[in-house]
Amino acid sequence: MSALFELQGIGFGYDPQRPVLSGVDFRLEPGERVALIGPNGAGKTTLLHLMVGLRSPQAGLIAAFGRVRRREADFREVRQRAGLLFQDSDDQLFSPTVAEDVAFGPLNLGLDRVAALERVRVTLERLGLTGFGPRVTHTLSGGEKRLVALATVLAMEPEVLLLDEPTNGLDRDAAARLFAILDGLPQAMVVISHDHLFLERLTRRAVHLERGGGRD
Amino acid sequence: MSHALGVSRPRGLEALPEGHWLQRIDPRTRIVAAMAYAFLLVACRDLRVLGIGLGIGVGLMLAARLPLGPTLRRTLGVDLFIVMLLLLLPFTTPGQVWFQWGPLTATWDGLWRGVEIGLKAAGVILMLLVLVGTMDATRLGHGLHRLGVAPKLIHLLLFTVRYMGVLRREFLRLRQAMRARGFVPRSDLHTWTSYGYLFGMLLVRSLERSERVLDAMRCRGFDGRFHLLDSLRLGQADWAFGTVFAAGLILLGGLEWAGG
Numbered sequence: 001m002s003a004l005f006e007l008q009g010i011g012f013g014y015d016p017q018r019p020v021l022s023g024v025d026f027r028l029e030p031g032e033r034v035a036l037i038g039p040n041g042a043g044k045t046t047l048l049h050l051m052v053g054l055r056s057p058q059a060g061l062i063a064a065f066g067r068v069r070r071r072e073a074d075f076r077e078v079r080q081r082a083g084l085l086f087q088d089s090d091d092q093l094f095s096p097t098v099a100e101d102v103a104f105g106p107l108n109l110g111l112d113r114v115a116a117l118e119r120v121r122v123t124l125e126r127l128g129l130t131g132f133g134p135r136v137t138h139t140l141s142g143g144e145k146r147l148v149a150l151a152t153v154l155a156m157e158p159e160v161l162l163l164d165e166p167t168n169g170l171d172r173d174a175a176a177r178l179f180a181i182l183d184g185l186p187q188a189m190v191v192i193s194h195d196h197l198f199l200e201r202l203t204r205r206a207v208h209l210e211r212g213g214g215r216d
Numbered sequence: 217m218s219h220a221l222g223v224s225r226p227r228g229l230e231a232l233p234e235g236h237w238l239q240r241i242d243p244r245t246r247i248v249a250a251m252a253y254a255f256l257l258v259a260c261r262d263l264r265v266l267g268i269g270l271g272i273g274v275g276l277m278l279a280a281r282l283p284l285g286p287t288l289r290r291t292l293g294v295d296l297f298i299v300m301l302l303l304l305l306p307f308t309t310p311g312q313v314w315f316q317w318g319p320l321t322a323t324w325d326g327l328w329r330g331v332e333i334g335l336k337a338a339g340v341i342l343m344l345l346v347l348v349g350t351m352d353a354t355r356l357g358h359g360l361h362r363l364g365v366a367p368k369l370i371h372l373l374l375f376t377v378r379y380m381g382v383l384r385r386e387f388l389r390l391r392q393a394m395r396a397r398g399f400v401p402r403s404d405l406h407t408w409t410s411y412g413y414l415f416g417m418l419l420v421r422s423l424e425r426s427e428r429v430l431d432a433m434r435c436r437g438f439d440g441r442f443h444l445l446d447s448l449r450l451g452q453a454d455w456a457f458g459t460v461f462a463a464g465l466i467l468l469g470g471l472e473w474a475g476g
């Protein structure tokens with residue numbers, strides 16, 4: 001079976017003098033759960049953003065789902081099949097109500113209103129958020145926001161989950177609940193976290209990113 | 217000085233709780249009713265009719281059990297804008313002399329004209345506060361959308377409401393960090409420079425956040441179109457309210473027409 005993601009010799013920097021990533025290779029196989037670890041500023045978030053085409057690498061090749069991806073148009077499909085959970089859920093939840101936010105992705109995929117609302121119902125139910133639909137997003141607690149943000153990603157039915165600090169800012173109960181949900185999901189995952197216990201329990205393999213390079 | 221950057225929000229006037237009789241009336245009905253009332257009141261000239269019109273507003277306010285103090289204070293607050301106009305009008309309108317004060321002559325015509333404008337403004341503001349000001353922004357956005365208001369304006373409104381709280385928290389954090397290092401506002405250059413940095417930083421962070429929000433939207437296949445999902449339905453409450461309200465407006469119009 002071919003890899004879901006295959007990155008070769010990736011180089012990227014906001015400032016050409018000081019590259020964030022250089023010569024990074026990374027592979028994600030189907031069903032695999034990989035931890036992405038490294039010090040602050042090692043480019044972990046940047047790498048996830050490169051994988052879904054929010055930034056373009058200055059060097060190297062990105063292949064996703066069996067095809068090399070270069071342009072914005074190539075990445076449209078990648079973003080449907082690989083869902084990115086942002087570090088700050090306030091960035092992800094922009095709609096007035098939870099239902100509208102969760103439906104945003106499915107409606108963009110071309111589902112009609114009825115099908116989208118059904119997708120919203122099923123997704124919320126799976127995450128134990130039944131009845132959250134009409135809630136106003138900015139009045140949710142931090143833990144609820146993170147779960148709803150995960151719901152907005154899962155509602156697109158992605159094959160890969162890219163999780164950027166999923167437990168950041170959550171208390172122990174909320175983190176435990178999130179872990180239970182993530183552990184039960186079938187998707188391949190790439191997880192960034194500083195919570196080592198969380199990573200040890202959730203992932204099998206770890207990739208270390210140093211400043212300017214990647215190693216298993 | 218610290219007042220200029222005060223962060224207290226006006227208390228007492230918030231969206232009414234779910235289940236309140238006014239919340240059972242569709243936002244569209246309320247917006248249209250308030251607009252119709254505003255247009256009619258602006259067209260009326262008879263002071264008695266305007267008085268009755270304002271009375272309808274006060275009656276609705278009482279029926280909705282809005283907090284009296286904050287509601288009236290806010291109505292008068294908007295009227296303060298035209299207080300200068302009201303003070304000047306008697307002296308600038310020609311007509312029957314009311315009194316003379318040095319070289320200035322005040323006229324009755326000017327006084328009545330001022331009262332007329334004051335009543336109109338108070339009535340319209342009060343009605344907007346009671347009917348529109350009592351719904352949360354989400355409902356208002358959905359209602360405006362269904363009434364065919366340009367989507368760009370509605371999204372501007374909804375985004376503003378969504379991120380106002382986030383920006384406010386960011387502002388509070390920055391200000392707290394300044395205080396923690398002993399910052400006390402004074403009227404000197406250091407204070408103004410620091411406030412300049414504070415607002416500059418707030419702008420930069422807002423811009424960065426807006427970029428992250430757009431990134432998150434692109435990740436979910438955003439293509440420039442928005443989809444609002446609402447569950448607005450016109451029901452019996454709307455017909456009842458609409459009929460009574462329309463009857464009131466027709467009565468007002470009739471009085472004005474018969475009296476004029």
